[in-house]
Amino acid sequence: MAKVILCVGLIAASLAGAQEPIQEAETAFRSGDVKRAAALAQDVLANDPNSVQAHLLLGIIASQNVAWVSAIRNFEAVIRLAPSNPHGYFYLGQAYLYQQKWDQAAKNFVLALERRYPDNQRIVVELAFAENEAGQPRKALQTLASIQAPSGPLAAQFYAVIAFAQGKLHEPSLAMEAMQRAVEIDAVNPEYREFIISTRLNMNQPSLALAEAINAQKCFPDQQEIQYLFGLAGYYMNNPSLVRIALRNLSDADPGSAQQVVLLGMVHRLEGKSDQATSEFLEASRRGVTGAHLLLGLVFKEKGDLAGAERELLEAERANPGNGQVALELGKILLGRGETSQAALRLQRAERCMPTNAAVQYELARLYNRLGQKQKSEECLQKFKQLRQTDPAFSGARQ
C-alpha cells in the first residue's frame, strides 16, 4: 500500500497541469477513502474521458480490489493516452504478474523500464521475477545483475528472486545461499522459509529441513504451506508424532484443507497402515492435490502393483515434470522393465534435479551397466558410494 501511495504521489508530481478534482481524488485515496477516490475519479472521467490520472487511479483501485478486467482496461487507456508514461506499463505489468501471466508481465515491465520508470530497482526485481516464472531463469539472473543489490525490504526480494532462479537451474546450494540472505533481511516472509524447507528436502537434508520447519511453524503458526512442509519433513524423518502436530495445526487453520488428507495418509503410512494410507492419498488426488500421485505411486509400488505405480507416477510427472523424485521412481520402474531409453530420460532428469542423491547414482550405474557402458557405470557407482555416506536415506530417514 505504501508503495502504491508513493507512486500516486510520483505520478501527481510528474504529470503537470493536474486538475483540482483529480487531486482531490488522489488525496482521498491517500487518506484511505478509496470509495470516494473512485467516485471522484469517475467524475473526472465523465468530464474528461482522456484523463490519464483518473484512469491510472481507477486502475490502481481496481487492482487493489482484484478487479483485473477493469484494472487492465484503465492501464491500457493510460498507455494509449500517454504512451511515453512508464506508469501505465508498470501497473499493467503488475496486473499481469498477479494473474501469473508472466510473459505479458515481463513485456510491460521492459516497456516501463525503457520509459525510465523512476523506481528502477523495484521494476528490475519484478521483471526478473516474471522472467523466472516464465521459464527463463538465466535471463532473470542477467536482469538482476544489471543493478546493485538494493537496500531495505527490496533487498530481500532481490535475493529471493536469485534463489528462485538458481532453484530452477538446479543449483540448490546457490539457491539456499541467496535465500538465507533474503531471510536475514526479512525473517517474517513465510514464502522464503517455505523455499528453504523445500530446498533442504530436495537436497536430501530432511533433518535440516525439519529444524527449519519447526522454527518456521512457530513464526507462522497458521500458515498452511509451512505446516504442510513441517508435516512433510516430519514424514521424511519417520516421525509420525510431528506429522500429527502439523496435521492438527493445519486443521486448526483450515479444517477443510485437502493437504490434511495427504498428511493423514502419511501418518497411516508411517504407522504401517498401508490400506488407510492408500485411501487417503486417493482421496487427496481426487481433491486435486497433485502431490498425492507420487505418494500413491510409492504405495502401489510397495504393494507390488507396478502398473498402478507407473500410472500414478506418470500423472505426477504430467503435473510437475521437474520433480526429481518422480523421475527417479519412474526411471526405476522403466529400468526394471528393460525400457532403457525411457529410463535414461528419467534418471538423467532425476540427476539434474537431485545431484546429491545417492539412489539416483545407484540407478544410473545399473542403467549404464545394462547399456554396456561400463566406465560410466563404474563412475556412478563410485559417486553412489561417496554420496551414501552423507545421504540420510541411507541412515534411517524415510525413502
Add this chain to the structure above:
Amino acid sequence: MPSTVHHQLEKASFSRRHFARILGGLAGLQYPAPQWAQGEASSFDFSLLADWITSNPMFFIRHHGDPPIETSESRTLSIEGEVSRKYTLQYEELVRQPPKTVVTTIECVENPIGGGLVSTAEWTGTKLREILERAEPLSSARFVRLHGSDSYARTVPLSKASHPDTLLAYRMNGDDLPSAHGRPLRAVIPGWYGMDSVKWLRKVELTAEDFDQDYLLQSGTRSAEPITAMQIKAAFARPLDGAVIFGHGFVVRGAAWAGEDSVERVELSVDGMRSWQQARLLDRPELYAWVRWQWDWQIPAPGSYELALRATDSRGRIQPLERNPNRLDSYGQNSCQKVRVTVVWPK
C-alpha cells in the same frame, strides 16, 4: 530420499502470495530468537506440545554436569544417616518391590516465563517411603538428603519423602529410565521443582538438619522462603512471541500446571488484561500434572496484539500479573506470560 512432491502443490499459490506480500509490505516485523535459560542441555519445545505426556526424547534435560558413567556401583543404593538400620539395596532388588506409577510435571526452578524447562512424564518406581521405613528412621530424622552419583545432592523434608507418591523411579513413560534422566534410578518428588528430583541416585541419607537452607539463602539475594512446590503457571504453545497470524480466527493452545495442586482455570486476555476469557481444559485436572488447554480466538481486525495468560489452581491461587519486585532471585518465576503477535490479512 525426500521428494519434491510439495513443489507442485506450493508453486501455484507461491507467486500470488509473494506478490500480495510485495503490496502488503510485511517487511519490518521482527521475529525474536528464543531465549532459553543458561545451562540446560535441552528444552521442551512448547510449539510441539500435542500429547499430555511428553515423549522421552522431547522431555527437557537439565543437570549440573555430564551424566555419570554407569558402573556396577551405581546400581546400588545405600540408606544411612539418622536410622537404626543402615543398609544397601541392589537395583535388581529394588525393582522387585511393588511398583507405583505417578504422572507428574517436572519444572526446573530456573524455568523462565514461557520457557521449555518443563515436561510431563509417567514415572514408575518404588515408593521412597517403603525404602525409608525398612531403615527404621530415628526420632531425630527430619529430612532426607538425596545424593546423586554426580555429587549433586538435595534435601527434602521427611514428610514429603514419605509421601506415598514420592518415588524412586526406574522407568519413564514405560521405558527404562534414559541415562540423561537419571538411569538407573532417580527420585521423583511430585509437584516440586525438578532440582529435588535427584538423578543417578546413589545414597539416601536421613538427617536432622536441612542442608539446603544455605543454598536457598546464599548471598542474601534469594527469597528467604524455601523453594519447594512448583507455583501455578501456564504457558503458550501457540502462538509464540513474534508470530505472524494470517487467519481471521486462531486456536490458541498451551498447558498449565499447579505443583502439588490441580489447575482449576486458565484465562486469556487480548485487551491489555482488562478482561479475561476462559480457555477450555483438554485434560481432567489432576494433582501434579499439567493440563492442556485451548481457546478459540476470533480476531476482530488485523494489527498487533498482546495475548496474556493466567491460571488459577484448586486452592484459588492465581498467577501474579507481574513478578514480586522484592524477589531478587530468578527462581520459581510464574508471572503471567504475554506474547506479542501480528495479525495480517492479505488482500
